[in-house]
Amino acid sequence: xxxxxxxxxxxxxxxxxxxxxxxxxxxxxxxxxxxxxxxxxxxxxxxxxxxxxxxxxxxxxxxxxxxxxxxxxxxxxxxxxxxxxxxxxxxxxxxxxxxxxxxxxxxxxxxxxxxxxxxxxxxxxxxxxxxxxxxxxxxxxxxxxxxxxxxxxxxxxxxxxxxxxxxxxxxxx
Amino acid sequence: xxxxxxxxxxxxxxxxxxxxxxxxxxxxxxxxxxxxxxxxxxxxxxxxxxxxxxxxxxxxxxxxxxxxxxxxxxxxxxxxxxxxxxxxxxxxxxxxxxxxxxxxxxxxxxxxxxxxxxxxxxxxxxxxxxxxxxxxxxxxxxxxxxxxxxxxxxxxxxxxxxxxxxxxxxxxxxxxxxxxxxxxxxxxxxxxxxxxxxxxxx
Numbered sequence: 556x557x558x559x560x561x562x563x564x565x566x567x568x569x570x571x572x573x574x575x576x577x578x579x580x581x582x583x584x585x586x587x588x589x590x591x592x593x594x595x596x597x598x599x600x601x602x603x604x605x606x607x608x609x610x611x612x613x614x615x616x617x618x619x620x621x622x623x624x625x626x627x628x629x630x631x632x633x634x635x636x637x638x639x640x641x642x643x644x645x646x647x648x649x650x651x652x653x654x655x656x657x658x659x660x661x662x663x664x665x666x667x668x669x670x671x672x673x674x675x676x677x678x679x680x681x682x683x684x685x686x687x688x689x690x691x692x693x694x695x696x697x698x699x700x701x702x703x704x705x706x707x708x709x710x711x712x713x714x715x716x717x718x719x720x721x722x723x724x725x726x727x728x
Numbered sequence: 729x730x731x732x733x734x735x736x737x738x739x740x741x742x743x744x745x746x747x748x749x750x751x752x753x754x755x756x757x758x759x760x761x762x763x764x765x766x767x768x769x770x771x772x773x774x775x776x777x778x779x780x781x782x783x784x785x786x787x788x789x790x791x792x793x794x795x796x797x798x799x800x801x802x803x804x805x806x807x808x809x810x811x812x813x814x815x816x817x818x819x820x821x822x823x824x825x826x827x828x829x830x831x832x833x834x835x836x837x838x839x840x841x842x843x844x845x846x847x848x849x850x851x852x853x854x855x856x857x858x859x860x861x862x863x864x865x866x867x868x869x870x871x872x873x874x875x876x877x878x879x880x881x882x883x884x885x886x887x888x889x890x891x892x893x894x895x896x897x898x899x900x901x902x903x904x905x906x907x908x909x910x911x912x913x914x915x916x917x918x919x920x921x922x923x924x925x926x927x928x929x930x
Binding site: 601602603604605609610612614619621622623624625626627628629630632634636638649654655662667695697699701706708709710711712713714715716717718719720721722723724725726 | 758759760761762763764765766767768769770771772773774775791795824825826827828830922924
């Protein structure tokens with residue numbers, strides 16, 4: 556009796572396997588193919604470096620040595636740094652900002668104001684949205700408030716420490 | 729018991745989904761690069777003004793190291809008699825170490841005349857003043873005038889330059905003999921003020 560059951564089971568498996576094998580062929584349909592070449596997709600580039608020249612300070616009329624120059628109320632000193640901006644990409648846009656200014660500020664409150672970076676290319680002011688590789692001059696201005704009264708902030712120091720000029724890609728609509 | 733466990737499982741899945749969504753926020757990052765520069769340290773100037781008495785050569789800074797205003801005694805030369813004058817003066821020097829242009833104007837206030845140990849001499853004493861380029865002009869009687877209520881203002885004193893305030897003290901010719909031997913204390917205030925003239929404008 557046990558052998559009979561075993562034989563029947565084996566037979567059922569064999570029939571099932573045969574059906575599967577036979578049914579496989581029935582899935583075949585016509586097919587054809589054609590080739591295309593979409594080409595190579597290349598990524599763009601984004602980079603910013605100093606152009607190996609050290610930034611300079613001016614007092615509005617001439618270049619100064621910031622290590623020896625002493626400012627007075629009303630002074631506006633400008634630090635300019637030439638940067639090589641690399642921007643490659645058909646829909647590339649990027650903005651320059653400053654970061655890492657951990658200034659050691661010995662001045663009182665708002666007597667010293669540091670501006671956002673201003674950009675010029677070949678001496679002409681440009682908006683702070685760049686689309687192509689350029690040699691960009693970035694400037695930031697420090698203003699010692701002319702309304703500073705009495706002898707406030709004589710011999711004070713404002714140490715910029717290190718500044719990072721950060722080039723950040725901007726989303727394009 | 730089973731329901732509680734199911735709820736806990738559902739809560740865990742929900743938290744995981746939320747955390748997953750937060751993580752997805754990071755995918756909005758775009759390219760960026762940075763370049764460093766070291767602009768250095770900006771230092772403000774000192775505002776030092778020196779005063780030197782013409783007759784005695786005694787000298788002091790206008791502001792003492794403790795921040796208080798200095799007092800300088802001018803001690804006019806000579807003896808004051810009815811109808812006569814004595815002269816004194818002070819040389820004021822702009823000793824700032826400013827990197828750029830730093831002009832100052834010095835203002836002498838109207839003098840106050842006070843009797844020392846009582847007496848009536850103050851009522852007969854007149855003080856006139858003038859500014860000069862050199863201290864030698866202080867003993868020249870011309871150019872003196874009373875100081876107005878707005879004070880006597882010097883010409884612009886450039887960085888490292890000086891100006892001179894000369895004072896002429898006269899005793900009225902009608903002064904009575906009763907004021908003989910009496911003394912007065914004449915005091916006035918000198919104020920140095922920065923003039924707007926830095927290269928980039930104030």
